[in-house]
Amino acid sequence: MFSSYQEGLLVLLGINVLTAFSVYSPLATGQLSLGNAGFMAIGAYISAILTLNFGVGLQAALILGGLSAGVSGVLVGFPALRLRGVFLAMATLAFGEVVRTIFLNLSYTGGAYGLRGMMGTTLPMVWLWVLAVTLFFFLLMRSPFGLNIHATHDDEEVGELTGINVTRVKVGAFGIGAFIAGVAGGLYAHYLLYIEPSLFGFLESIYMLLYVILGGMTTFWGCLVGAAVFTLLPEYLRFLERWRGAFFGAIIVLMMILRPQGLLTRELLRLLTNRRGPTQPEEVPARVQEVGE
Amino acid sequence: MTPPLLHLQKLTKHFGGVLAVEALDLAVAEGQIAALIGPNGAGKTTVFNLITRVLPADEGSVHFRGRDLSHLPRHRIVRVGVGRTFQNIRLFATMTVLEHVLVGQNVRLHPGWKRFIPVEYGEAKRRRAEAEELLNFLHLWERRHLPADTLPYGEQRRVEIARALATRPALLLLDEPAAGMNPSESRALVKLLQTIRDRQVTILLIEHDMQVVMDVCDQVTVLNFGEKIAEGTPSEVRQDPRALEAYLGHDA
Numbered sequence: 001m002f003s004s005y006q007e008g009l010l011v012l013l014g015i016n017v018l019t020a021f022s023v024y025s026p027l028a029t030g031q032l033s034l035g036n037a038g039f040m041a042i043g044a045y046i047s048a049i050l051t052l053n054f055g056v057g058l059q060a061a062l063i064l065g066g067l068s069a070g071v072s073g074v075l076v077g078f079p080a081l082r083l084r085g086v087f088l089a090m091a092t093l094a095f096g097e098v099v100r101t102i103f104l105n106l107s108y109t110g111g112a113y114g115l116r117g118m119m120g121t122t123l124p125m126v127w128l129w130v131l132a133v134t135l136f137f138f139l140l141m142r143s144p145f146g147l148n149i150h151a152t153h154d155d156e157e158v159g160e161l162t163g164i165n166v167t168r169v170k171v172g173a174f175g176i177g178a179f180i181a182g183v184a185g186g187l188y189a190h191y192l193l194y195i196e197p198s199l200f201g202f203l204e205s206i207y208m209l210l211y212v213i214l215g216g217m218t219t220f221w222g223c224l225v226g227a228a229v230f231t232l233l234p235e236y237l238r239f240l241e242r243w244r245g246a247f248f249g250a251i252i253v254l255m256m257i258l259r260p261q262g263l264l265t266r267e268l269l270r271l272l273t274n275r276r277g278p279t280q281p282e283e284v285p286a287r288v289q290e291v292g293e
Numbered sequence: 294m295t296p297p298l299l300h301l302q303k304l305t306k307h308f309g310g311v312l313a314v315e316a317l318d319l320a321v322a323e324g325q326i327a328a329l330i331g332p333n334g335a336g337k338t339t340v341f342n343l344i345t346r347v348l349p350a351d352e353g354s355v356h357f358r359g360r361d362l363s364h365l366p367r368h369r370i371v372r373v374g375v376g377r378t379f380q381n382i383r384l385f386a387t388m389t390v391l392e393h394v395l396v397g398q399n400v401r402l403h404p405g406w407k408r409f410i411p412v413e414y415g416e417a418k419r420r421r422a423e424a425e426e427l428l429n430f431l432h433l434w435e436r437r438h439l440p441a442d443t444l445p446y447g448e449q450r451r452v453e454i455a456r457a458l459a460t461r462p463a464l465l466l467l468d469e470p471a472a473g474m475n476p477s478e479s480r481a482l483v484k485l486l487q488t489i490r491d492r493q494v495t496i497l498l499i500e501h502d503m504q505v506v507m508d509v510c511d512q513v514t515v516l517n518f519g520e521k522i523a524e525g526t527p528s529e530v531r532q533d534p535r536a537l538e539a540y541l542g543h544d545a
Binding site: 147148154155157158160162164 | 345347384400460
């Protein structure tokens with residue numbers, strides 16, 4: 001159906017969508033994580049060790065890799081989420097580098113050489129995961145917990161005084177993000193056939209963030225749009241050759257000026273989907289007494 | 294005699310060398326509308342912040358229905374039945390009016406998997422109907438799908454009240470609900486406060502609009518420099534020389 005070049009691109013796109021979701025999850029509660037490449041590395045290495053050394057099936061290995069990343073996310077989350085803004089960004093960035101350095105120095109995982117011989121990731125498998133995660137966010141963001149996520153993002157203190165256990169929401173969202181990054185890492189490892197620590201540098205984390213911000217961080221659909229546009233666009237810009245990077249950078253700067261909220265926003269979605277817009281007059285239910293003006 | 298719903302004893306708060314609230318004793322009985330008044334900087338909002346644990350108290354205690362609130366985490370305060378609004382309106386910037394009410398209702402959800410079920414299905418339908426009823430009560434029903442921070446000022450204040458009421462509080466703390474309202478809006482507010490009380494909600498409000506205080510309150514406490522200087526019914530306080538001097542003196 002697809003050429004191998006197209007297939008490779010679509011696999012990569014699917015994995016990028018997943019990593020975008022992994023950043024979106026904490027970001028939706030107002031927390032900037034720059035350490036998701038670290039969680040991705042944990043998922044990649046754990047799942048690779050499981051399939052290579054213990055003969056575990058790929059799907060089980062992906063889930064176990066994701067869980068390992070998720071648990072480390074929760075463990076890191078409790079202390080880290082006391083920090084805010086740039087301080088949290090720095091702490092998570094440092095965490096990502098620590099993870100990378102650990103794998104670099106661990107002889108069991110092959111040090112700088114890494115691990116080789118993992119295989120089995122297919123295009124439908126990647127997109128089934130994308131579908132599952134998209135469906136998960138679709139349901140989550142419409143649930144009471146999803147509303148609590150929005151409220152935590154908008155004003156933590158007022159959220160607490162409205163009864164939200166903000167710590168649980170933040171750590172939960174952080175852990176969910178780490179799990180998804182771990183699964184993405186596992187898929188990546190078994191697609192590339194090899195992994196090494198340098199694949200999971202902090203630039204990877206920056207790219208994940210870029211997908212979310214450019215796609216639109218007020219709605220989870222932005223992850224799909226952002227990852228799609230910014231995985232495919234560089235391919236279409238190949239004709240620019242050495243100027244490609246500069247042109248790509250210029251596009252990002254322009255985007256930030258013209259659409260700082262990202263390509264897709266909740267307001268835009270509301271306009272597109274709200275059938276009962278405020279333009280149509282509605283019948284006001286009967287009122288007991290006059291209270292308003 | 295039944296114990297008061299809210300009981301503050303020797304409540305004290307310093308900010309550095311400044312005494313914001315000094316050994317404040319205050320009791321609010323169930324079913325009352327009580328007011329906390331005093332000049333700017335008298336420590337009124339600090340009292341609210343101490344009750345809701347936005348700030349830790351240095352000394353003294355807050356009892357609600359006989360239960361000590363001093364060691365509860367902030368998010369539990371609403372669960373035991375204390376809702377509040379804010380002096381400078383604080384709405385959730387990305388949420389619609391209806392969503393504010395739905396978030397407030399979340400407090401009453403049982404912990405567990407039900408929180409993860411999308412709001413439009415199952416028992417959530419009943420919650421939604423309840424939310425719309427509350428919005429209709431506050432004359433916000435037509436606005437329910439609008440982003441809350443695009444509404445005019447008076448309506449934003451009502452959204453805050455709606456969010457707090459959605460948690461079904463036994464005690465509602467209102468921080469200057471009439472601020473920025475014109476006389477006809479204030480009169481409507483007085484009516485609203487009475488209807489809220491009729492719904493079995495006790496109210497403690499901070500207010501500068503003396504007309505509102507005199508019209509609606511059963512009990513008034515006057516603070517000045519963190520200290521209680523007078524207490525009583527509105528007419529008693531109106532004749533208290535210390536209260537007049539500290540606060541009412543300017544326009545009485």
